[in-house]
Amino acid sequence: xxxxGVGTIVVPDGCNWIAVRPQSELDIxxxxxxxxxxxxQKLLDGAVAELESHGIVRDRITVVLVPGAWELPLACRRLxxxxxxxxxxxxxxxxxGETPHFDYVCAEAARGIxxxxxxxxxxxxxxxxxxxxxxxAEARSxxxxxxxxxxxxxxxxxxxxxxxxxxxxx
Numbered sequence: 001x002x003x004x005g006v007g008t009i010v011v012p013d014g015c016n017w018i019a020v021r022p023q024s025e026l027d028i029x030x031x032x033x034x035x036x037x038x039x040x041q042k043l044l045d046g047a048v049a050e051l052e053s054h055g056i057v058r059d060r061i062t063v064v065l066v067p068g069a070w071e072l073p074l075a076c077r078r079l080x081x082x083x084x085x086x087x088x089x090x091x092x093x094x095x096x097g098e099t100p101h102f103d104y105v106c107a108e109a110a111r112g113i114x115x116x117x118x119x120x121x122x123x124x125x126x127x128x129x130x131x132x133x134x135x136x137a138e139a140r141s142x143x144x145x146x147x148x149x150x151x152x153x154x155x156x157x158x159x160x161x162x163x164x165x166x167x168x169x170x
Contacts, residue, residue: 018166025060026054026056026060026086026087026157026160026161027060027061027062027084027085027086028051028056028060028061028062028087028088028089028156028157028160029061029062029063029064029076029088029089030044030047030048030061030063030064030088030153031064031066031075031076031089031090031091032044032063032064032065032066032091032092033067033068033069033072033091033093033128034065034067034068035069035092035093036092036093036094036095036137039093039129039137039138039141040091040092040141042138042147042149043127043129043141043147043148043149043152044091044149045149046141046142046148046149046150046153047089047091047127047149048061049150050149050150050153050154050157054154054157056157062079062085064079068105069092069093069094069106069109069128070105070108072090072091072092072109072112072113072128073090073108073109073112073113073115076090076112076113076116076124077112077115077116077119077120077124080117080119080122080124081119081120086122086123086163087122087123087124087156087157087160088116088122088123088124088125088156089124089127089149089153090109090124090125090127090128090152091127091149091152092109092127092128093128093129093130093131093137093141094106094128094129095131095133095136096131096132096133102130106128109128110126110128113126113128114126121163122163123155123156123159123160123162124156125153125155125156125159127148127151127153128148129141
């Protein structure tokens with residue numbers, strides 16, 4: 001049974017299973033959007049604090065800044081392709097406006113971040129807050145709904161360790 005991370009899963013008797021406990025010797029990249037900087041700063045602070053709680057020292061964390069959420073996928077993919085990082089964390093904030101622009105940015109950022117992980121085999125954690133209002137965004141960046149930066153960092157660490165533990169194609 002897994003007793004760490006988010007949620008507990010009981011593996012049925014007789015099944016083999018693989019789970020990992022995060023280690024401190026990981027190199028992690030964080031790509032952070034400057035758009036809605038006040039919210040993203042809280043996400044970044046939360047992500048770094050979460051990585052440190054796993055024993056990852058700051059000199060093993062690389063932060064890359066991009067203009068907005070639209071640019072997150074390209075930077076995430078480039079970092080994942082380049083090697084040197086066990087996982088990448090994408091942090092951003094998109095707040096709905098009066099036009100459909102929100103829908104396009106959110107959908108393409110999510111698709112691009114997912115594609116970056118799938119194409120490279122490097123975990124890319126999704127820490128992009130999508131909200132209808134600034135108040136909702138603030139609640140998801142350290143308020144009543146937790147900090148999505150912490151959650152993305154936790155997922156990145158666990159997935160990085162899992163990728164190291166899983167067998168590779170021969």
